[in-house]
Amino acid sequence: MSPAIEVKQVCKRYGSLSALTNIDLEIHSGEFFALLGPNGAGKTTLISIIAGLSFANSGSVNVMGHNVITHYQQARLNLGIVPQELVFDPFFTVREILRIQSGYYGIKENARWIDEIIERLDLTDKADANMRALSGGMKRRVLVAQALVHKPPVIILDEPTAGVDVELRQTLWEFIQQLNRDGHTIVLTTHYLEEAETLCNRVAMLKDGKIIALDSTQNLIGKMTSGNSLRLRLLPDVLPLSLQVLQINRSNGLYELRIDDYAQVEFILSTLRSGQTQILEMHLQQPDLEDVFVNLMKNSRNKSK
Amino acid sequence: MTGFVTLLYKELLRFWKVGFQTILAPMISTLLYLLIFFHVLEAHVEVYPDVAYTIFLIPGLVMMAVIQNAFANSSSSIIQSKISGNIVFILLSPLSYRAIFFAYILAAIARGLLVGLGVYLVTVIFFDVPLQLPLLALLFGILGSGILGAMGLIAGIWADKFDQLAAFQNFIILPLTFLSGVFYSVHSLPAGWQVISHLNPFFYMIDGFRYGFFGVSDISPYVSLGIMAICLIVISTFTIRLLRSGYKLRH
Ligand SMILES: Nc1ncnc2c1ncn2[C@@H]1O[C@H](COP(=O)(O)OP(=O)(O)OP(=O)(O)O)[C@@H](O)[C@H]1O
Numbered sequence: 389m390s391p392a393i394e395v396k397q398v399c400k401r402y403g404s405l406s407a408l409t410n411i412d413l414e415i416h417s418g419e420f421f422a423l424l425g426p427n428g429a430g431k432t433t434l435i436s437i438i439a440g441l442s443f444a445n446s447g448s449v450n451v452m453g454h455n456v457i458t459h460y461q462q463a464r465l466n467l468g469i470v471p472q473e474l475v476f477d478p479f480f481t482v483r484e485i486l487r488i489q490s491g492y493y494g495i496k497e498n499a500r501w502i503d504e505i506i507e508r509l510d511l512t513d514k515a516d517a518n519m520r521a522l523s524g525g526m527k528r529r530v531l532v533a534q535a536l537v538h539k540p541p542v543i544i545l546d547e548p549t550a551g552v553d554v555e556l557r558q559t560l561w562e563f564i565q566q567l568n569r570d571g572h573t574i575v576l577t578t579h580y581l582e583e584a585e586t587l588c589n590r591v592a593m594l595k596d597g598k599i600i601a602l603d604s605t606q607n608l609i610g611k612m613t614s615g616n617s618l619r620l621r622l623l624p625d626v627l628p629l630s631l632q633v634l635q636i637n638r639s640n641g642l643y644e645l646r647i648d649d650y651a652q653v654e655f656i657l658s659t660l661r662s663g664q665t666q667i668l669e670m671h672l673q674q675p676d677l678e679d680v681f682v683n684l685m686k687n688s689r690n691k692s693k
Numbered sequence: 694m695t696g697f698v699t700l701l702y703k704e705l706l707r708f709w710k711v712g713f714q715t716i717l718a719p720m721i722s723t724l725l726y727l728l729i730f731f732h733v734l735e736a737h738v739e740v741y742p743d744v745a746y747t748i749f750l751i752p753g754l755v756m757m758a759v760i761q762n763a764f765a766n767s768s769s770s771i772i773q774s775k776i777s778g779n780i781v782f783i784l785l786s787p788l789s790y791r792a793i794f795f796a797y798i799l800a801a802i803a804r805g806l807l808v809g810l811g812v813y814l815v816t817v818i819f820f821d822v823p824l825q826l827p828l829l830a831l832l833f834g835i836l837g838s839g840i841l842g843a844m845g846l847i848a849g850i851w852a853d854k855f856d857q858l859a860a861f862q863n864f865i866i867l868p869l870t871f872l873s874g875v876f877y878s879v880h881s882l883p884a885g886w887q888v889i890s891h892l893n894p895f896f897y898m899i900d901g902f903r904y905g906f907f908g909v910s911d912i913s914p915y916v917s918l919g920i921m922a923i924c925l926i927v928i929s930t931f932t933i934r935l936l937r938s939g940y941k942l943r944h
């Protein structure tokens with residue numbers, strides 16, 4: 389079976405700026421995939437090329453096996469995009485917009501599914517309100533709804549949770565997770581890395597138009613960080629000799645000790661107790677995607693120097 | 694087909710919802726033209742024998758309203774969607790380029806004809822306007838508004854800002870309209886100007902449309918019909934190509 393999204397050797401230039409350089413990426417059917425990277429990394433540019441909103445200078449893109457240029461209709465039927473910019477048509481109400489959007493995809497009768505999306509995205513109260521009368525977060529929900537009217541097998545969300553309140557963020561992700569369980573392929577970009585970490589099974593990190601990391605979320609965290617650690621403030625402020633091999637850092641008066649498995653915590657505590665050292669403060673640090681992100685950005689900066 | 698019908702429906706709804714600005718306002722300004730010319734020129738000018746100037750003027754003004762509103766409809770729809778960004782919903786959709794083109798053009802034709810019909814119906818209350826060949830007049834109305842609808846689409850795609858669109862309108866559409874013989878018969882012009890007028894595609898729209906009313910025209914209505922049909926085919930092909938190329942719409 390062909391991958392949900394297949395990006396081959398894509399380059400995109402804006403004048404002298406190289407927004408994307410030789411991007412190769414395969415996203416498989418059923419994946420929950422995160423496209424991460426700092427502002428200006430090229431995430432939206434890549435999504436636009438997949439969506440046919442921009443043309444690559446070279447390379448090719450297929451969506452569910454359909455080339456996005458030569459078989460644009462098939463490719464677009466398989467794709468639902470939530471754009472990053474908050475755009476809307478001020479002439480219509482939420483329900484009208486969703487009906488029209490269904491029509492664009494050739495669906496005549498879609499009231500049931502539209503009602504369901506409206507409910508799942510908590511837009512019921514606003515279903516017959518004009519788009520102009522909606523708050524920013526509500527407009528964003530309508531954008532999500534619009535991307536789903538035709539139940540596309542591949543759904544790409546470009547920062548869907550920017551400006552959306554906590555409650556809706558949770559209901560939105562529940563909904564998207566359910567779609568993923570039902571077999572839809574999901575690609576998202578977000579600057580909330582904990583979102584990406586809990587949701588996504590695979591991550592691509594983009595910087596300056598290049599993919600600098602591409603792996604499963606677990607592997608990235610395992611490879612790119614120094615593992616779990618324990619941070620301690622001690623009285624007296626001296627680390628016993630037998631623990632000094634574990635020390636990886638000392639900052640703000642806290643010792644940071646590496647722990648490879650949790651049994652080590654007991655060893656550290658008993659060592660401190662027997663040395664009459666008091667613990668004033670203690671944190672268990674688990675590495676997350678944010679550490680990966682920070683480390684990757686640091687590495688790539690050092691390399692480019 | 695559903696996609697095309699939906700876009701057409703949306704485009705029709707778009708101007709219908711603000712009918713006061715898109716239908717009533719242009720009707721009123723056209724009728725004002727008529728009122729002014731009626732007072733100033735009625736007694737002095739006679740273009741065709743036995744046809745009062747005001748009566749001569751009415752088909753020209755109706756056609757002018759038809760084509761101007763057709764242009765306004767497609768151009769303003771496109772540029773508004775472009776500037777507000779909601780054009781992405783059309784660009785993301787699987788609508789074919791041809792479907793997009795025809796939906797915009799038909800909406801432009803509908804608005805043009807609606808305004809024209811409105812003006813005509815008001816004038817027949819006050820004047821005795823003959824309409825000898827209504828179907829021929831309608832055909833000219835459709836062809837003319839189709840051409841201008843396509844021009845509006847091109848202008849809307851090309852313009853990045855509203856003032857560029859206004860420039861297109863003021864430097865291309867308006868002169869071509871005024872020099873097309875809305876207010877006079879080209880036969881009353883010096884020979885040189887007559888030749889130049891014949892290079893203006895708008896001339897054939899007005900002249901042929903007027904033939905539908907009086908059965909009299911400067912040149913054969915069938916020649917005009919042929920020229921307009923060719924114009925429409927050429928400009929439509931060009932516009933569909935433009936849409937396919939993504940010019941100014943897709944980066
Ligand atoms: N239409 C355009 N014209 C010129 N440059 C552009 C255009 N669109 C994007 N760029 C440039 O391409 C680069 C990548 O932009 P892009 O929008 O893809 O970043 P991003 O990763 O989505 O960032 P963000 O997290 O801020 O959304 C940036 O340097 C941007 O300035």
Ligand SMILES: [Mg+2]
Binds near residue numbers: 432
């Ligand atoms: Mg972006």
